[in-house]
Amino acid sequence: IDFMLMFMMNTASHLFRTYDDLLALDGILEGNRFRVGGELYLPLYEAKMIHHYDHRWATYMPNGTDTRDMTAEEKRDPAKLPLPRYWVHEHEVLLRTAHVPRNLLKALKEQDAELLDESLRLWLLGVLRAERDGRAEALLTMLGAASGIIDERIEEADAIAQAYTLSETEREAIWQVLNGEGAIESIVWEMLRERAPKFLMGWRRNARSTDERTMISGLLPFSAVGDSIFLYHSDSQTEKLALLYGNFDNILFDWVFRQKLGGMNTSFFYVKQLPVLSPDQYTQADIDYILPRVLELGYTAYDLKPWAEALGYSGEPFGWDEDRRLRLKCELDAYYAHLYGLERDELRYILDPSDIKGEAFPSVTFPGLKRKEMEKYGEYRTQRLVLEAYDKLCKEKES
Numbered sequence: 001i002d003f004m005l006m007f008m009m010n011t012a013s014h015l016f017r018t019y020d021d022l023l024a025l026d027g028i029l030e031g032n033r034f035r036v037g038g039e040l041y042l043p044l045y046e047a048k049m050i051h052h053y054d055h056r057w058a059t060y061m062p063n064g065t066d067t068r069d070m071t072a073e074e075k076r077d078p079a080k081l082p083l084p085r086y087w088v089h090e091h092e093v094l095l096r097t098a099h100v101p102r103n104l105l106k107a108l109k110e111q112d113a114e115l116l117d118e119s120l121r122l123w124l125l126g127v128l129r130a131e132r133d134g135r136a137e138a139l140l141t142m143l144g145a146a147s148g149i150i151d152e153r154i155e156e157a158d159a160i161a162q163a164y165t166l167s168e169t170e171r172e173a174i175w176q177v178l179n180g181e182g183a184i185e186s187i188v189w190e191m192l193r194e195r196a197p198k199f200l201m202g203w204r205r206n207a208r209s210t211d212e213r214t215m216i217s218g219l220l221p222f223s224a225v226g227d228s229i230f231l232y233h234s235d236s237q238t239e240k241l242a243l244l245y246g247n248f249d250n251i252l253f254d255w256v257f258r259q260k261l262g263g264m265n266t267s268f269f270y271v272k273q274l275p276v277l278s279p280d281q282y283t284q285a286d287i288d289y290i291l292p293r294v295l296e297l298g299y300t301a302y303d304l305k306p307w308a309e310a311l312g313y314s315g316e317p318f319g320w321d322e323d324r325r326l327r328l329k330c331e332l333d334a335y336y337a338h339l340y341g342l343e344r345d346e347l348r349y350i351l352d353p354s355d356i357k358g359e360a361f362p363s364v365t366f367p368g369l370k371r372k373e374m375e376k377y378g379e380y381r382t383q384r385l386v387l388e389a390y391d392k393l394c395k396e397k398e399s
Contacts, residue, residue: 001244003268004231006096007044007088007224016086017041019062031303032081041087047204047228049082050218052249052329053297055304057218060085078301078317088224091189097200097222098192101160108188116184122153124174126161129154135175170194198222198306201245202231207266209258212368215266217248221303230268238310239291240279246294247277249329250336251386255350255365277339289335293328330382334389338397347390351383 007015017034022041027034034041048067051057056070059082074080095105101123107116121139128136140154166174170191177187203217205228218229225231234241247253253274260270282290291311296318299308304317337347348355352370353363364370370380 001232001234003271004096004233005227006093006231008227015088015092016044017088018064018086019083020064022087031079032083034087040090042090042093042223043082043084044086044088044224044226045084045220045229046226047206047216049084050204050220050229051216052213052218053294053325054300055218055220056080056082056301059083072320072322075300075320081301081303086224093222093224094189094192094196097197098195099164100192100195101164104188108185108192113184116188117178120174120178120184120188122157123160123164123166124171124178125153126157126159127166127171129158130161139178196222197233198310199304200225200231201233201241202229203248203266203271204228205230205266206264207261208264209261210367212366212372213251213254214258214261215248215254217245219245219298219304219307222306230266230271232271236279238307239287242291242294242298242311243279243282243287244276245298246290246332247336249332251333251366251382252336252340252342252347252350258365275340277336281339286335286339290332293332297325297328326381327385330385331389333382333386334393337386337390338393344387344390344394348387351386352380355383 022029022034022036025036027036027041032043045055049055049058049060054075056075058067058069060067062083064085070080070082091108095109098105101119103115103119104123106112107119125136125139128139173182173187173191176182177184199222200220201217202220202225203215207214207216220229253276256275257266257270260273295308295311295313298304299313300317300320302317308314308317334347342350345356349357350365353365354361366382369382373379373381
């Protein structure tokens with residue numbers, strides 16, 4: 001797993017554009033992206049816009065100041081998306097997310113045509129050498145003539161090729177553009193689009209152990225992300241990332257997190273200490289239980305179609321049914337209780353210590369959640385549904 005902070009809201013503010021800024025440029029809003037001529041501006045997501053299995057938790061108003069929660073009725077429309085406070089040019093997001101050599105990114109940032117050309121030649125040279133492609137010698141000669149050195153660049157080219165592979169299509173495109181066929185920048189930006197993640201995963205940077213929930217992890221479409229969300233990424237299969245997503249958003253993991261958290265900043269070093277289940281701890285039966293639920297909870301809007309397709313699902317987004325969603329979350333909580341090896345009374349304690357220790361017990365594990373559900377449902381519904389699901393799983397294992 002690699003951690004990432006994409007845009008600092010203070011130092012990167014010169015890159016941000018408001019709703020009015022883009023309208024003044026004759027921009028056209030497509031979903032929650034702006035298209036200005038042939039250029040694309042992506043929404044900048046902030047922590048207040050996401051929640052558990054919900055990237056449409058809240059939306060800004062067009063004035064960029066006022067916010068409101070999105071309604072259940074809005075979420076039942078899979079095309080309805082939240083508006084951000086700011087938008088960022090697609091190129092700035094690609095420069096921070098695409099899996100390409102650093103020198104190539106530097107050349108694009110600095111608009112250095114000579115460095116861009118050299119970076120592509122080095123990358124292609126390393127790949128062609130590894131493939132024993134005869135064109136490597138011609139490329140090496142061209143590179144040496146341009147830089148005045150040859151032998152010293154071979155090791156660098158080989159190291160780049162080991163870290164960054166090229167598909168056959170990419171190799172041919174680079175070879176052609178280096179030989180004067182096509183516009184070099186348009187080819188490179190298209191490569192970056194292909195090499196950028198199709199979705200993003202992260203968690204809210206700020207939370208407290210007294211909040212309704214502490215670890216609030218969310219799934220996002222490919223977009224700009226402000227520093228109130230910490231991102232995590234891995235080259236592992238999407239299936240494994242979906243299991244991690246389910247792990248992060250379950251109530252047991254949350255309970256452990258709030259024991260660790262000493263302030264309001266849910267920094268990377270906290271997450272590195274937490275009891276995350278490793279991929280090899282899941283059996284196929286576990287995967288068959290968890291993945292369909294995580295998929296249904298996460299895929300409720302068209303903008304996350306790439307994530308659903310990566311999990312092998314090609315159907316429509318799942319309908320927004322709050323009662324069903326709560327039940328699915330509770331089933332996952334119960335299942336992870338089994339994966340963590342919790343006895344029933346341990347699970348009861350985590351959900352509400354007074355259920356074990358009596359009403360006079362001076363501690364509450366999830367006071368905000370309990371209070372909210374008592375007001376809404378007249379009962380602590382999560383507690384009941386989790387325990388019912390836990391008991392059902394116990395009976396299934398016994399039989």
